[in-house]
Amino acid sequence: MPGLINTHTHVAMSHMKGLLDDVELGEFLERTFKYDSKRTDRGIYNSALLGMLEMAGSGTTSFLDLYYSEDIIAEAARALGMRAFLSWVTLDEEFTTQKGSPIRNAERFISSNKGDKLIEPSVGIQGVYVANDETLLKAKELSEKHGTILHMHLAETQSEVEQSLKSFGLRPVERIDKLGLIGRNLVAAHCIWLNGKEAKALGSKRASVSWNPVSNSKLASGVAGVKELLDAGANIAIGTDSNGSNNSLNMLESMKFGALQAKSKYMSAAALTAQQAFDMATVNAAKALGRADIGSIEPGKLADLAIIDISAPNMRPTNEANLINNIVYSANPSNIVSVMVGGRFLMAGMHRKAGQGVSSVFV
Numbered sequence: 001m002p003g004l005i006n007t008h009t010h011v012a013m014s015h016m017k018g019l020l021d022d023v024e025l026g027e028f029l030e031r032t033f034k035y036d037s038k039r040t041d042r043g044i045y046n047s048a049l050l051g052m053l054e055m056a057g058s059g060t061t062s063f064l065d066l067y068y069s070e071d072i073i074a075e076a077a078r079a080l081g082m083r084a085f086l087s088w089v090t091l092d093e094e095f096t097t098q099k100g101s102p103i104r105n106a107e108r109f110i111s112s113n114k115g116d117k118l119i120e121p122s123v124g125i126q127g128v129y130v131a132n133d134e135t136l137l138k139a140k141e142l143s144e145k146h147g148t149i150l151h152m153h154l155a156e157t158q159s160e161v162e163q164s165l166k167s168f169g170l171r172p173v174e175r176i177d178k179l180g181l182i183g184r185n186l187v188a189a190h191c192i193w194l195n196g197k198e199a200k201a202l203g204s205k206r207a208s209v210s211w212n213p214v215s216n217s218k219l220a221s222g223v224a225g226v227k228e229l230l231d232a233g234a235n236i237a238i239g240t241d242s243n244g245s246n247n248s249l250n251m252l253e254s255m256k257f258g259a260l261q262a263k264s265k266y267m268s269a270a271a272l273t274a275q276q277a278f279d280m281a282t283v284n285a286a287k288a289l290g291r292a293d294i295g296s297i298e299p300g301k302l303a304d305l306a307i308i309d310i311s312a313p314n315m316r317p318t319n320e321a322n323l324i325n326n327i328v329y330s331a332n333p334s335n336i337v338s339v340m341v342g343g344r345f346l347m348a349g350m351h352r353k354a355g356q357g358v359s360s361v362f363v
Contacts, residue, residue, distance in 0.1 A: 005281060
């Protein structure tokens, strides 16, 4: 099958797995900032590598990241051979722990990684709650100057909307729309707290939304209106978010959970099909990243793919009629045999033997 594409994560937060569970958002953020403030370059590298290995194990070949120190994460991606779309996060200098200007840091990162076969650099924005108009416009100008995507958290929580209305008299989507940030290069993560006008603004300008159903549920942020966004014309992809807010970078799990969540939200078993969920994790994701050469297996496209064992008990019976359904609703990482990125095996030889665990070889 085509390799899965994770359109929103913070891969270097893999070390936070299990450290931020079962607490309200305020405490979650407080703990996150505490751990982030103590990071080392070595820790970022090792944590990023760990997260990439986890993603590969569930059939992911590409991911879109939002973080600082993306240069270190790029080194880990090159070492492993994973395709990485890395957005250096920007925000107002008064709120950042980065050394120097986040905008200048982002531009240096983009300029030094242009033309890399595996690494596609871009600019990110932490969120409207820590970015004034000048920061938002500078990030927009940077993405236009270098022809990159613009990746950001958007309308993730009710408090974000309330804060934006109080400070600017505009909802988050209204504010970035007024500043001209919404377009085909925008990949907005979450987009839970939208009204109809905002959904239409994103859809009419063909923006992409990275839907993170597992993380959103774990943090009790809410449930995204995917049907309204689809009807408005937005391109919907799927992301896992970080191991801090999800505990898993498993895109197979996110596809299934997302499809089930949509069925419950709209009280219709047909609200979102397995095929739609699978497309969100593959062709829609490739579209969000502006890449026509990945996301499906076709002549002329890059060989980013996963080999899945359909003979396993949990996948039987599988045939042409139910293949996509079984991948979305039945598959788990134990079914992933091998993963290839750009024609090179990233992971090969996942063999199950009776009475034994899974042995794997990363090459």
